Amino acid sequence: MSQSIKVFAPATVANVVCGFDVLGFAVHSPGDEVVLRLSDKPGVNIIKIDGDEGRLPTNPEKNTVGISVIKFLEKIGSTQGIEIELYKKMPLGSGLGSSSASTVAGVFAINELMGGPLSKEELLPFAMEGERLACGSAHADNVAPALFGGFVLVRSYNPLDIIKLPSPKGLYCTLIHPHIEVQTKDARNILPKQIDLQDAVEQWGNVAGLISGLYQSDYSLISRSLKDVIVEPVRSVLIPGFHQVKNAALDVGALGGGISGSGPSIFVLSTNEDIANKAAKAMEKEFLKLGIGNDTYISQINPKGPVVIG
Amino acid sequence: MSQSIKVFAPATVANVVCGFDVLGFAVHSPGDEVVLRLSDKPGVNIIKIDGDEGRLPTNPEKNTVGISVIKFLEKIGSTQGIEIELYKKMPLGSGLGSSSASTVAGVFAINELMGGPLSKEELLPFAMEGERLACGSAHADNVAPALFGGFVLVRSYNPLDIIKLPSPKGLYCTLIHPHIEVQTKDARNILPKQIDLQDAVEQWGNVAGLISGLYQSDYSLISRSLKDVIVEPVRSVLIPGFHQVKNAALDVGALGGGISGSGPSIFVLSTNEDIANKAAKAMEKEFLKLGIGNDTYISQINPKGPVVIG
Numbered sequence: 001m002s003q004s005i006k007v008f009a010p011a012t013v014a015n016v017v018c019g020f021d022v023l024g025f026a027v028h029s030p031g032d033e034v035v036l037r038l039s040d041k042p043g044v045n046i047i048k049i050d051g052d053e054g055r056l057p058t059n060p061e062k063n064t065v066g067i068s069v070i071k072f073l074e075k076i077g078s079t080q081g082i083e084i085e086l087y088k089k090m091p092l093g094s095g096l097g098s099s100s101a102s103t104v105a106g107v108f109a110i111n112e113l114m115g116g117p118l119s120k121e122e123l124l125p126f127a128m129e130g131e132r133l134a135c136g137s138a139h140a141d142n143v144a145p146a147l148f149g150g151f152v153l154v155r156s157y158n159p160l161d162i163i164k165l166p167s168p169k170g171l172y173c174t175l176i177h178p179h180i181e182v183q184t185k186d187a188r189n190i191l192p193k194q195i196d197l198q199d200a201v202e203q204w205g206n207v208a209g210l211i212s213g214l215y216q217s218d219y220s221l222i223s224r225s226l227k228d229v230i231v232e233p234v235r236s237v238l239i240p241g242f243h244q245v246k247n248a249a250l251d252v253g254a255l256g257g258g259i260s261g262s263g264p265s266i267f268v269l270s271t272n273e274d275i276a277n278k279a280a281k282a283m284e285k286e287f288l289k290l291g292i293g294n295d296t297y298i299s300q301i302n303p304k305g306p307v308v309i310g
Numbered sequence: 311m312s313q314s315i316k317v318f319a320p321a322t323v324a325n326v327v328c329g330f331d332v333l334g335f336a337v338h339s340p341g342d343e344v345v346l347r348l349s350d351k352p353g354v355n356i357i358k359i360d361g362d363e364g365r366l367p368t369n370p371e372k373n374t375v376g377i378s379v380i381k382f383l384e385k386i387g388s389t390q391g392i393e394i395e396l397y398k399k400m401p402l403g404s405g406l407g408s409s410s411a412s413t414v415a416g417v418f419a420i421n422e423l424m425g426g427p428l429s430k431e432e433l434l435p436f437a438m439e440g441e442r443l444a445c446g447s448a449h450a451d452n453v454a455p456a457l458f459g460g461f462v463l464v465r466s467y468n469p470l471d472i473i474k475l476p477s478p479k480g481l482y483c484t485l486i487h488p489h490i491e492v493q494t495k496d497a498r499n500i501l502p503k504q505i506d507l508q509d510a511v512e513q514w515g516n517v518a519g520l521i522s523g524l525y526q527s528d529y530s531l532i533s534r535s536l537k538d539v540i541v542e543p544v545r546s547v548l549i550p551g552f553h554q555v556k557n558a559a560l561d562v563g564a565l566g567g568g569i570s571g572s573g574p575s576i577f578v579l580s581t582n583e584d585i586a587n588k589a590a591k592a593m594e595k596e597f598l599k600l601g602i603g604n605d606t607y608i609s610q611i612n613p614k615g616p617v618v619i620g
Contacts, residue, residue, distance in 0.1 A: 022515040155519040156512070161534060163522050194504040197540070202466070204514040205332040208521045209465040212473050215525040224471060230507070 004037040005113045006310030009105035010149075010302045011090050012097035013173065013267045014141040017228045017258040018206035022154050024097075024145040027173050028299035030090035032098070033309065034065060034105035036113050039081035044070050051088035060084070064099045064130035065106035072110050072126050076117055082110065091295070093184070094177045095261035097142035103130030104146040108306035120147055120305075124162065135184065142261065149305035151214055167301040168217035172276035174249065174257075176283045177265045179293040182238045187262035190234055199229050219255060219271050226256025226269070239264045241290045248282035273298070314347040315423050316620030319415035320459075320612045321400050322407035323483065323577045324451040327538045327568040328516035332464050334407075334455040337483050338609035340400035342408070343619065344375060344415035346423050349391035354380050361398035370394070374409045374440035375416035382420050382436045386427050392420065401605070403494070404487045405571035407452035413440030414456040418616035430457055430615075434472065445494065452571065459615035461524055477611040478527035482586035484559065484567075486593045487575045489603040492548045497572035500544055509539045529565060529581050536566025536579070549574045551600045558592035583608070 010031040014024040039045070044060045060066025065086055073080060084106070092098050107126045111118050127143040144162050145152040151165040209225030212218070236242040236259065246257060249268040253275040257268030266283065270276040280296040287294045320341040324334040349355070354370045370376025375396055383390060394416065402408050417436045421428050437453040454472050455462040461475040519535030522528070546552040546569065556567060559578040563585040567578030576593065580586040590606040597604045 019514070019518065021511045022518060153515070153518050153522060155515045155531075155535065161519070163519060163531065165522060191507060193507060195507050195510055197501060197503060197505050200505055200510040200513065200540070201331045203510065204329070204517040205463070205465045207514040207518050208329065208332060208463050209471070209473060211518050211521040212463060212475060212525070215522070221465075221473065225465065230510070 002113065004035060005109050005308060006033060006035045007105045007109040007112070007306050008033050008309045009101045009108060009146050009306040011101055011175070011297070012142045012145045013175070013260045014097060015231065015259065015261055016210075017226045017232070017256065018203050018210060020228065020231045021141060023151065023207075024141045024154075025151040025167065025173070026145040026149045026302040026305055027175065027297065028302045029297050030096065032089055032101040032105055033087040034102060034109050035085040035087070036069070036106070036109040037083040038113065039083045042079065042081045044073070044082045044084065046084045046086065048085040049088070050086065052092060055092055056086070056088070062133070064103045064134045067133050068103050068107045068126045068130040069110045071129050072107055075126070076114060078114065080114070091177055093181060095182070095259065095263045095265040096175065096177065097146060097261060099134035100127070100131060100142035100146045103127045104143055104306055106130070108147070112308060123147060124160070147305050149303045150301060153211070165211065165214050167303060168214065168219070168222075170271050171301050172270045172273055173267055173299060173301060174254070174270065174276045174279045174283070175260060175265055175267050175297040176245065176280065176287065177295045178239070178287050180240065180264050182263040184262045187235055187238060190238065191231065192234065195230055202229050222269070223255035226258070228258055232258050235259055235263060239266070240292065241286055242266065245283045245286040248286045249279035252278040252282050254279045312423065314345060315419050315618060316343060316345045317415045317419040317422070317616050318343050318619045319411045319418060319456050319616040321411055321485070321607070322452045322455045323485070323570045324407060325541065325569065325571055326520070327536045327542070327566065328513050328520060330538065330541045331451060333461065333517070333520075334451045334464075335461040335477065335483070336455040336459050336612040336615060337485065337607065338612045339607050340406065342399055342411040342415055343397040344412060344419050345395040345397075345620075346379070346416070346419040347393040348423065349393045352389065352391045354383070354392045354394065356394045356396065358395040359398070360396065362402060365402055366396070366398070372443070374413045374444045377443050378413050378417045378436045378440040379420045381439050382417055385436070386424060388424065390424070401487055403491060405492070405569065405573045405575040406485065406487065407456060407571060409444035410437070410441060410452035410456045413437045414453055414616055416440070418457070422618060433457060434470070455615075457615050459613045460611060463521070475521065475524050477613060478524065478529070480581050481611050482580045482583055483577055483609060483611060484564070484580065484586045484589045484593070485570060485575055485577050485607040486555065486590065486597065487605045488549070488597050490550065490574050492573040494572045497545055497548060500548065501541065502544065505540055512539050532579070533565035536568070538568055542568050545569055545573060549576070550602065551596055552576065555593045555596040558596045559589035562588040562592050564589045
C-alpha cells in the first residue's frame, strides 16, 4: 500500500442536448486533481484546497470530497486517517461538473490507496453522496461519466441503472465557459413542470437518434439528433448570446451542441480537431462581442474517467 | 417484365412501449398478400378484395393500395393498366398495421412489376400516401418497418428521417388480438396534450435504454427499458383486462411489451420461442376469462419486410 496518491478526474457535460437528465459524457480537459495521503492523525482531514477562491468548505463533513471519502472508509470498516489536498483546476458553478470531478477523483483515489477493494460500479454511490451534498439530491449525470468515462446513460434512478455507451473515436468536444454566473437553482426553477406531448415525442425521437448515432459512429445522424425542443428554449435565456455563440460554432462545421449541465458553459461536438478549434475561436468571438470574457477547452471524449497521476 | 406478381408484406407493431410515435418493428406473421397484374385495360383497377368482410373500398382512389399504385405510376410516368387483387390475411382495426401491410405489399409489388425503378427508400412516400388515406395523416411508424423490416426509428417527419435499427437474433414477438374494437380516433383523443416533464424524462431514459439494448442484444436492458409511463396508463383503459393479460405474459418470462399500435392488440417480446408460446397461452387464457375471444401470432422479428411469393 502506497503512502499517497494523486488522481485526476475529468469535467463532464451533462444534459446532452435532447438527453436532459439522462445523458452525459466526460472530456480530457479541464478536470480536478486530488491528493490523498495516509496519516497517523485519525479521521479525514482536508489540509489544502487550491483554486477555489476560498469558496469550498474545508470541514470534511461538508465537502463533497471529504464526505465521499468518509462514507467509503465507513463502508470498508477502516479507521485509517487520511489527509486530503484538493486542486481545483476548473471553474466552480460553470456547468462542467466541477464538484463531480473532485468527488470522483476522491473516491477513486481512496479506493486505490486502500488497495482497490471496490469496483467502479461500487464506487458510484459514494460519488453520488458527494453530489447530494453539492446539489441537494444524489444526481448521477455528472458523476457517472466522470467515473466511467465516455458517454453514459442514466436510464433510471430507482433502481439506479447506468449504461455505458460507445463514443465515436473521431469526436471532439469544444467547451466554452463564459464569465457569467447562472445559479443551478434558477436553471432548475425556470423549467416548466408540464410540456406538450408532441414536443416530448420529438425529443425522444432525437434521443433515440442520438443513441443510434453513437453506436453507428454516424456523425450525420448525431448532428441531426442534437436538437432540444424542451429545455434549451427555456434555459438559453439565462445565457446572453447563447444562440449567436452556438450558431457561430455550427457555421464553422460543428455537428451540434447546447448548454453544458445547467450552464452557463456551452459545448459543441465536432468530427475533428480542426473544426473543434475553429468552433472555439468562433464562440470566443461572439462572447467577446458582448463583452463577456471566457475560457475554452478542446478535447476528445475521455474514455477512461479518473487516472492516477502521481 | 413478368405479367403478374404476388407479394406478402408483414404486420407491424408501432408505438413500441416507450417509443410512442417513433418506434416500430415488423413480424413474420400475420401479414397481407397482394397480386398485381399487367392489364390491357387502362388505369388501376381493384378486381378482388378477400378477407375484409366487405369493409374496404374497391374504388382505387379510395383504397390505400390503389392510391399508392396510382401515385407510383404517375411518378414514373407510366400509363400501364394494372389489376389488383388484395388478400387480407389479418384483422382490420387491430393495431397490427393492417392497412400498412397491404399498402407496402402494393408499392413493393408495382415496383417489382415495373422492373424495380425505385429503391425502398424511394418507395416509402408512396406507402405513406396510403396511410394518409387510411388514417388522415401520412404516418410512417407502421409502413416504415413493414417496408424495411426489423426495428425502425422514425426520428423526424419534417424532414422525414428513418433509421434502421438492429434486431437481436433471438427475439420473438407474441401478438394477441382480442375480438374487441378500439377506434383509432378514441385512442388518439384519450391522449393528454400535456405531460409532466418528469415523466417525459423517465420515458426518454427508457427510449435510450431500449435503443441501446437493441444494439447490444442486451435482453435484460431491453426488458428494463420496456416501460411506458405516458401512453399505456391512459390507453390501457380502452382494453379490458390489459394489465392481467400483460402480466400473465411477464409471469411466464416475457421481457416486456404493451399495446400494439393504438390497440386493441397487445404484444410481448421474449428471448426464445418456448417463452413466446407460453406467453401466448397465458394471454389467451386471461382474455378468455373475460369472455373475450382472440387470435395469437408468434414469430421472430421480420428482418426483410415484403417478399415476392408468386
